[in-house]
Amino acid sequence: MAAKALGGKCRDIGDHRNVFVASRRLANLNNTEVRPLRAPTRPACLGDCQTGVHELLPQGNSITFIEVTKMASSDIQEIKALNAKYNFSLDEGNADAWASCFTADGAFNAALGGSKLKGTEQLKAFVPTCIATFGTMYHLTTNEIISVDGENARQKCYLQFFAKKDGALDGYICVYDDWLERENGAWKYSRRDVATKDKFTHLKD
Known part of the structure; x- marks a missing residue:
């Protein structure tokens, strides 16, 4: 009925x-x-979600922990776009564009020979050195954890790096640890540290 x-x-x-x-x-x-x-109710998630990623990641992991706070999605997208600009600029050998990803007094603590660079001119000079060392390069960043606090931000992400030189193709797994600031309205790295976690040699072309 x-x-x-x-x-x-x-x-x-x-x-x-x-x-x-x-x-x-x-x-x-x-x-x-x-x-x-x-x-x-949707669970907290990584990347573009505006909730705490610390609810998903276990405590005591081996990398420096960053607690994600509430932030505008536009900040996340701008920082991811900065990552992409950094990657393409270095891969294409554009020293000016790559150096412009950093603040005027920005620092880069590189994995290459323990290089510690500071300021636009030192950053520009690093690009040809990097090309001479690695040859053709491909930088890919993933798994971004981003936290914004006003005009400052922190980021942790993976770098998958491939280099081809003299017929040999090698791959690296690295981690970027970033400090960012707004400079003239744009997000830039004030400091970027990179640590190599693993290397794969003699990959097939």
């Missing part, structure tokens, strides 16, 4: 709206109160 009065809509349980309509009609028969079904 009730199913017939509901017109069969209660069978579509995949649609919350139909379930609610069917439930309200059934409630009218029984004089009971029915409230709309709520979608399940």
Whole structure:
């Protein structure tokens, strides 16, 4: 009797709206109160979500821990775009563009021979040295953990780095540890540290 009065809509349980309509009609028969079904709460997530990634990552991991705070998604996208500019500029040998990813007094603590660079001119000079050492390069950054606090930010991310020279193709897994500042309205690295975690040699071309 009730199913017939509901017109069969209660069978579509995949649609919350139909379930609610069917439930309200059934409630009218029984004089009971029915409230709309709520979608399940989404878990905290990484990257573009604006909640704490610390809820997902276990404590005591081997890399420096960064607690993600609430922030505008535009900040996250701008910092990711900065990462991409850094990668392409270095791979393409554009020293000016690569150095412009840093603040005027920005520092880069490189894995290459323990190089410690500071300031635009030293950063520019590093690019040809890097090309001479590694040859053709491909930088790919992933797993960004970003925390913004006003005009400052912190980032931790993986670097997958591949280099091809003299017919040999090698790969590296590294971690970037970044400090960022807004300079003239744009996010830039004020300090970037890189640590090599593993190396893969003699990869197939």
